[in-house]
Amino acid sequence: MGITDITDGVLRRIEDAQDGAREMLLDPVVRLGVTGLSRAGKTVFITSLVANLLERGRMAQMGAVGEGRIASVYLQPQPDDSLPRFDFEGHLAKLTAPDPTWPDSTRAISTLRLSIRVQPKGLLSGLRGLRTVHLDIVDYPGEWLLDLPLMTLDYAQWSEQALNAARSPARRDHAAQWLAGLDQVDPAAKLDESVAGEQARAFTNYLAAMRAAGLSDFAPGRFLMPGDLEGSPALTFAPLPKPDKGGSRSLWRAFERRFESYKRLVVKPFFRNHFARIDRQIVLIDALGAIHAGPQAVADLRGSMADILEAFRPGPNSWLTSFMGRRVERILFAATKADHLHHTQHAELTAIMEALVADARRRADFRGAQTGAMALAAVRATVEQMVDHGGQELGMVRGRALDTGRDIALHPGDLPRDPNALIGMATSGAQSWLDDGYSVMRFAPPRLTGIAGEGPPHIRLDRAAEFLIGDKLR
Ligand code: GDP
Structure with missing residues (x-):
């Protein structure tokens, strides 16, 4: 750990202590991180969560709502002027239009402040009057979390690891x-920007193909989610085999410098300024997509969940430890898009998520923060239907097809009854679970009828909210 890390860490702790003191005097603030890989459902989740907290007609499983203790919920200007605001109104307008469409996905970090006026629980609560709790929602791409391991590697080590992984059978x-x-590239040759750009592009295409196949391990995260850094030199590098010698103007040296800039200018500020300040975290996972993609994707999912837990509780020698003045208190891993399954299969999906989290906890030797697992749909796009299939009752889901707009009823296949059969499955010769029915399941958002006092329909969004912030509303 360098001297700048230590200074940064001390500064971070002073800032956190100031925040803490301010919050004791003023109203408490809960910073809720929402993350997950691209298309996991972050934008839909935040939009529906906020709309449902504003309305609350469908949030009965949140303790404070069920007990009638929430007086009002309203949006406020966010305290951090340097971050883009999450475009809640724009996203909700798309979801609630007469011909609704899914909102645009997360491309970078953004935030939104929601304030909740609540009657505290307990005997003396009537005397205590209403309290305000501020909920700062921070939306950020899960791809950016994958950068953490890069901080402990130099360019030569990272190149070697990435090249070895790329030659493995799965990749x-x-x-x-x-x-x-x-x-065709000589790493010792003089830097040629067109060669550098071509290498960065080809490497990025490879990372994108891995993500599309459900494989993890596609750092550097900004190559796929550049945010505002698209095309910048800090992103124009790729792994190279180490040459015996390469002068200071060689391609190798240029890439080595850019790799270090990436760590210093991109990775470190994100972890220091945003990640280290999160109190509660939900990690959204397209678990059905991974199960459908096959055993290798599930194995990679297991690995990345353990990595995420490690990031939130870094070991004593980790570079991150010096920043983590504030400790994340609750982490929820949620399988999204549960509305693709008939409810008779929800118990299986939940059991798979629970087994994955238990496995990740074991692998990461994780102690401390409360962890949870569940299956949810932030916006329910389907209704259920039982169909007679050759004398057997089959649970189907019915919705509007995204491409044709026509009503379709589908059965995506069956999940295994024993989750360990799936998560412990050997990576070769393994069975596949969700069949072809799943690959054609692309539903349009539901047409919302607009009942006053109700947000979009969902599955277990209120239970997720209770796990994440319920204790702060007591
Ligand atoms: P992000 O990249 O994590 O921000 O992902 P989005 O929130 O944009 O979601 C990606 C896509 O997943 C959406 O466009 C929808 O097609 C689908 N999706 C997300 N959440 C749900 C859900 O709760 N139900 C259904 N049926 N589809 C969802």
Whole structure:
């Protein structure tokens, strides 16, 4: 750990102590991080959560709502002027239009402040009057979390790891084009920006193919989610085999410098300024997508969940420890899009999530924060239907197809009854679970009838909210 890390860490702690003191005097603030890989459902989740907290007609499983203790909920200007605001109104307008569409997905970090006026619980609560709790929701791409391991590697080590991984059986087909181009490149040759750009592009395409196949391990995260850094030199590098010698103007040296800039200018500020300040975290996971993609994708999901837990509780020697003045108190792993399954299969999906979290906790040797697992749908796009299928009753879900707009009823296949059969499955010769029915399941958002006092329909969004912030509203 360098001297700047220690100074940064001390500054961070002073800032956190100031925040803490301010919050004791003023109203408490809960910073809720919402993350997950691209298309996991972050934008839909936040939009529906906020709309449902504003209305509350569908949030009975939140203790404070069920007990009638919430007086009002309203949006406020956020305290951090340097961050983009989450475009709640724009996203909700798309979801609630007469011909609704899904909102645009998360591309970078953004935030939104919601304030909740609540009657505290307990005997003397009537005397204590209403309290205000501020909920700062921070939306950020899960891809950015994958950058954390880079901080402990130098360029040569990272290159070697990335090249070895790319040649592994699960990845080599995706990497073929990039590696074929790399064979023509001399890392010791003088830097040529067109070669550098071509390498960065081919490497990014490989990362995108891995993500599309449900495989994890596609750092650097900004290559796929550049935010405002698109095309900048800090993102124009890629792994290279180490040359015996390479002068200071060589491609190798240029990439080495850019890799270090990426860590210093991109990764570190994100973890220091945003990640380290989160109190509660929900990690959204397209678990059905991973199960459908196959055993390798599930195995990678297991690994990345353990990595995420480690990031939130770094070990004593970790670079991150010096920043983590504030400790995340609750982490919820939620399988999204549960409305793709008939409710008779929800118990299986929940059991799979619970087994995955238990496994991640074991692997990460995780102690401390409360962790939870559940299956939810932030916006329920389907209704259920039982269909007679050759004398057997089959649970189907019915919704509007995204491409044709026509009503379709589908059964995505069956999840295993024993979750360990799925998560412990050997990676070779393994069975697949959700069949072809799942790959054609692309539903349009529901047409909302607009009953006053109700947000969009959902599955267990209120239970997720209770886990994440329920204790702060007591
Ligand atoms: P992000 O990249 O994590 O912000 O993902 P989004 O929130 O934009 O969601 C990506 C896509 O997943 C959406 O466009 C929808 O097609 C789908 N989706 C997300 N949440 C739900 C849900 O609760 N139910 C259904 N049926 N689809 C969802």
